[in-house]
Amino acid sequence: MKSARLLLAGAALAACFVTQVVRAETLNFGIISTDNSSALKQRWQPLIDDLNKQTGLDVKPFFATDYAGIIEGMRFNKVQIGYFGNASAIEAVDRGNGEVFAKVKYKSGEAGYYSLLITNVNSKWKTVDQVLKNTHDINLGFGDPNSTSGTLVPSYYLFAKNGISVRSDFKSVLPSSHEANMLAVVNNRVDVATNNTDMVETLRQTHPELLEKVRVLWKSPLIPSDPMVWRRDLPQATKDKLRNFFDHYAQSDPREQAIMAGITGMSGFEDSSDAQLVPIRQMALFQKKQQVQNDEHMSDEDKKVQLAALDQKLSQLNKVAAK
Template structure:
């Protein structure tokens, strides 16, 4: 064997040997758990901390809580591997799967055993607004508290069912629109800072537990179709051993009285197994919303509009095929 060949083989052997301990070391000693911004970070931390402490004890991993001022912060945190596991809404989970190597592994169960929740439009009880038709008729005189762009229940779902199907743009057609998390929007309606707001039904349940006197001064004037309960997401490249530890914890948590008490404060009944198929209805909603936007764009040429519409229709057809197959 020539010296050059021997040197090359030696280098390859050393590289292979060096890779072995690195592959074994892929299992982390700590992970960051991302929590979407449905209310202030301080309130979220106090609510989630007991569960995260139990997760740490059960898995032997150091668990770091990761908060961001908006949903995008948690998605980007997962994208850059600053977050390995997260609680997300369906829309933010879809973005994480598409852009941040995310993968759905579980979903929440509601306190009553249900596996879904609703998007609400709320107003004060003393408001003359009684229903969605009142909102649509008077929208130019109303201020709207709207959800984070990546919120399922406070943006995507009401954006389609309440506004999009009625040819209303919530970002432009009201007197004023402000974006905020669920808790802030609820308090803004109560404090008369906005006339109406889009929020999640479980956020209203948390308000009922935390501040019942304020909750009782509000009313629901529109309710969405049922939304699949929030998914739990991890990075797809998380090692198998860590995935098993995390999955085992969540799928068995909430059986003991103390655990039930912790989950009750989060308005969660437990967790069940899930996967990325949970996101299919959200993908369909997003594509329909995109299609409506393209159709309404007067600045597009006929050819460009048709090309874009056809591309969306292909994606919708594929999702429909997958749904029928599953």
């Protein structure tokens, strides 16, 4: 009887071990919703297929209707690896046990991409200055709340620096994906919209006739290229497989290069770390400072306390950036 119990315990232990191995080798790959899920799947699935073949992992694509869905997926371990924007990567790192390990490279040779403000080519709004002076007459197509190029960058560089509150100064604000905002501009459903050069490149490849209907009014400073994030608690052996794949993918193989080019003009990947998020963190804190300073409902004492805390965080980030 004792031997039977030992055998059963050993079998249970072995089953537990097998279950852990399977979980470690089965991953969900989260992809932020810059476009509709069917379009994203069409672009990314060939890369995921190659990832599975070359690593022996079982990687499945994971889509959500907004950026928060991918962030929460990583937080609750429903997503173990993902393609993020910089702002959403901050949330994945801070709240989802994430870690930046790579970033994308572009065929153009650029170290990143750009946020845009766009309008229809036949719109009466011909310049960004016109937009800034007439916000109360303008319907704005805005980005996902966790979007770097659709929300954070234009909020700071375009609007906050010009004393404009997105929340209160526009006639209406309609948050949506880059694809939806692009189509809203093309079809004159909004006056202006935020977007980025990645989506412009996608439109250039898929529907160049639609791109002819778009006018760019404003272009941001360079945004660091999008990061790849994995959960910190992945087994080291799995991380090694992933890093080896992304380090070498599309370096010389023409088929792989074509797959990457189909993902909004990318050419491959290179190593990165959480350090690439520092400029975006600084931007977010500067924006938060401006919100506190302009908050008419906050007491002077509360403002003083919050601004001191924000200045301390900025000082710490500045030290990191200096290194």
